[in-house]
Amino acid sequence: MKTCFVGGGNMASAMISGMVGQGGVAGDIVVIEPLSPARTALEQRFGVRTLPAVDASIAMVDTIVLAVKPQAARAAIMPVAQAIAGQPLVISIMAGVRISSLRTLFADKPGLAYVRAMPNTPATIQRGISGIYLEASVSAPQRAVVETLLSTLGAVVWVASEAMIDAVTAVSGSGPAYVFLAIEALERAAVDLGFSATDARALALHTFRGAAELAFVSETAPAQLRENVTSKGGTTAAALAHMHATQFTDHWVAAVQAAAKRAHVLGDELAAALQQAP
Numbered sequence: 544m545k546t547c548f549v550g551g552g553n554m555a556s557a558m559i560s561g562m563v564g565q566g567g568v569a570g571d572i573v574v575i576e577p578l579s580p581a582r583t584a585l586e587q588r589f590g591v592r593t594l595p596a597v598d599a600s601i602a603m604v605d606t607i608v609l610a611v612k613p614q615a616a617r618a619a620i621m622p623v624a625q626a627i628a629g630q631p632l633v634i635s636i637m638a639g640v641r642i643s644s645l646r647t648l649f650a651d652k653p654g655l656a657y658v659r660a661m662p663n664t665p666a667t668i669q670r671g672i673s674g675i676y677l678e679a680s681v682s683a684p685q686r687a688v689v690e691t692l693l694s695t696l697g698a699v700v701w702v703a704s705e706a707m708i709d710a711v712t713a714v715s716g717s718g719p720a721y722v723f724l725a726i727e728a729l730e731r732a733a734v735d736l737g738f739s740a741t742d743a744r745a746l747a748l749h750t751f752r753g754a755a756e757l758a759f760v761s762e763t764a765p766a767q768l769r770e771n772v773t774s775k776g777g778t779t780a781a782a783l784a785h786m787h788a789t790q791f792t793d794h795w796v797a798a799v800q801a802a803a804k805r806a807h808v809l810g811d812e813l814a815a816a817l818q819q820a821p
């Protein structure tokens with residue numbers, strides 16, 4: 544199976560690292576990446592072949608992974624569309640670029656099967672989660688390829704409609720930022736209570752990591768774990784009462800809904816821009 548990465552940045556590097564680390568053949572991977580230092584780093588770290596621009600050697604690849612920023616989609620995809628002679632599986636991890644736009648950029652070539660995946664930044668340390676949407680034309684063997692490739696970045700969740708990729712973006716794509724904000728808040732509270740900045744960070748970070756890992760290994764639901772540490776009239780109860788009184792969870796849910804709406808609008812804007820003639 545020959546795989547061609549279009550863009551050799553953070554996400555592509557994380558996927559290639561996982562593929563090669565899990566015994567994938569580096570010689571079966573080619574990366575199109577205009578930046579010379581990035582190409583050298585990819586060749587030296589993983590032994591993959593790199594190209595500064597598309598050439599005829601990618602004509603018969605089995606899988607194409609689109610890993611450029613959405614703004615570079617048109618410039619990156621059009622030469623690829625001209626070079627391919629087979630019917631590869633096309634996996635896009637570009638935020639907000641819809642399959643209808645990909646189809647247009649690939650000049651409506653028949654036989655291509657499209658997949659959209661939305662990973663998140665912990666993917667760069669193989670601790671991410673990706674939401675994945677498969678077009679109906681994706682075959683069972685191609686689905687297995689998708690699962691193998693995206694699992695290199697962490698866990699995967701399948702969604703039944705492309706619109707749900709906007710929801711994935713809002714929940715787990717933007718999610719690390721919500722967690723970082725919560726870590727910042729706990730850190731600030733620790734400083735206000737008299738801890739040094741170093742100790743405040745340690746207290747906040749270890750609390751988040753420990754609680755998340757406990758929730759992962761425990762068979763008990765997070766809500767029950769929370770109740771287990773909340774004795775009546777105790778310290779945790781005092782904090783949670785304040786959070787409930789100020790509608791903390793309602794605000795959190797509304798924030799994620801705002802992100803989902805924004806993802807949809809950004810998708811509309813990108814679709815309109817990509818439908819225009821170059």
Ligand SMILES: NC(=O)c1ccc[n+]([C@@H]2O[C@H](COP(=O)([O-])OP(=O)(O)OC[C@H]3O[C@@H](n4cnc5c(N)ncnc54)[C@H](OP(=O)(O)O)[C@@H]3O)[C@@H](O)[C@H]2O)c1
Nearest residue numbers: 550551552553554610611612613615619637638662663664
């Ligand atoms: N990072 C995340 O958390 C995350 C999460 C979900 C989805 N994504 C999506 O994943 C995609 C990649 O993100 P990333 O963080 O890996 O971006 P990145 O590090 O900027 O990587 C993109 C790479 O593609 C290269 N490139 C630009 N134009 C190209 C072209 N015409 N042909 C080939 N390569 C080209 C860029 O080179 P230059 O630097 O020279 O432009 C850059 O090295 C984006 O669409 C992003 O929305 C990222």
